[in-house]
Amino acid sequence: RGVPFHSDAAQTVGKLPVDVTRLGVDLLTVAGHKIYAPKGVGALFISQDRALQPLIHGAAHESGRRAGTENVAGIVGLGMACEIAGQVLEPAGKRMAFLRDRLHQGLLRLNDRIVLNGHPTERLPNTLNVSFPGGSGADILAQMDDVAASTGSACHDRRLAISEVLLAMGAGQERGLGSVRFSLGRFTTEDEIDFVLAKLGQVMKGNR
Template sequence: MNPIYLDYNATTPIDPLVVDEMLPYLREGFGNPSSNHPYGQKARQAVDLARARLTSLLTCDPAEIVFTGGGTEANNQALIGTALANREKGKHIISTAIEHPAVLNPLRWLEGQGFTVTLLPVDDTGFVDPEAVRRAITSDTILISVMHANNEMGTIQPLAEIGAIAREHGVLFHTDAAQSVGKVSTRVDELRVDLLTVAGHKFYAPKGIGALYVRRGVKIDPYLHGAGHEGGRRAGTENVPAIVALGKAAELAAERLAGDGERVLALRERFHARLRELVDGVVLNGHPTDRLPNTLNVSFKGVVGADLLARTPEIAASTGSACHDGSGELSGVLKAMGTSREQGFGSVRFSLGRLTTAEEIERAAEVIAVQVKELRAIRGGITHNHVETGLSALASCAG
């Protein structure tokens, strides 16, 4: 039997309806959307429909959607493209210490180009204080970038409040919504964002397709330079099958958002309750209420999360400890939250999804409880020396 999949924040399986929608464009619908003949026009119509479907999910104008090769590209274009296009106004950017590397690394690159970056702290639940954003704004600030929901903890940030502050000061506001699109409401007008990143493989579309919402009137460098695709904002012949898939995934997300959210939240809460019933010393990481409905990050006292996952091949999940080239360091998110090393190394992220069942949750809780008890019995509890030198097989920190 396949392992119980509880790593939906890393990636999701492609929904069968999404596969059905894209297959014709891998076969007979091969035209170039820029061509004027019937083959090209059929492809153009498919791209336009996908754009409209994503527009409906985000509640924006179709002209404000730029299709990209994924969430990482969208983040790079949002950050680097906005910085380069607006550098005559200033060179200061504000972000947070818990952003995904697809945001942090472009920001580091921009620092090498003469920009200044302020990374704001978070509290012990991973929450950003909007007033800290206000205090960080200077006359040189041109962009604020705060993720909508954290990939490790699921903590949802107060974007509407931050967006109001950004508009008050005339500063552009970007959010990496890779983890939140399709899981919670991501209406751009409610979030008060100027730019928003979408990653298809996080909500049942294929890998290698994403989008960037760019509010009408926002000045942004095309980042990829070539022919005038995507309204001159992203060069490259459109990946029609993947775009079609993204559009269908967006349509399904819009239809199922409320129902899926309620069902997955109930499963997550049941899973958490069962873990606490079956084993002592389960500590929640992240915000107790303001987090993604599918995400449960917990630490097991006296256990290293990577060791626990290595002993439970029946379950596919991720450790909360990052795998910084095997260095055994805590993830930047846990560090920013002020999490202790013992608690941090004991953390595991479970993320549920559309295919998760109650039976899987029950089985997973039972398997984990058995292994936690065995590890505690074997090791007699985690020690400082074990944290420093005895970590084995650090698990993946994907997504």
């Protein structure tokens, strides 16, 4: 109907194949730090059928869309990060999915009532979102020293409110309150997965 369609691909680029032609999007954004580029740099795909007003007026930098000196170091870093991500996309994805599933199976051994949030197969290879029954995800994380995880998405992880996405998925208040998101990377190790499981085992044993 002529409405521009934008896709936030921050969590997808570098983990799954992304083809803007197949997706049919008008706009697609990439966050550099999600694929090990410097923080503060990103990329925006704009379809040839779409014209955007300048974000900052003045000089003709970035095809006239944003005036000001470009972050050359960041741009080069993002380009190299994309090149590397493309080279290792398939093996890295398989490895992260293996570690993600190792973590998930370990959690179920600790408590078989833990619920997976999201589709069992159609999901990112590096992300695991689960809900702990009868508890608060924030309380669990508060007891886990040296473990970086979150109770929400990366852009809302300091907010104590229940995830609106989980509620929209029909998770309910209790399940939403008990949710924790674990994110893995290309350099995550099996020892780190086992460390998280050991920490969680201690926390869950202490909370009984």
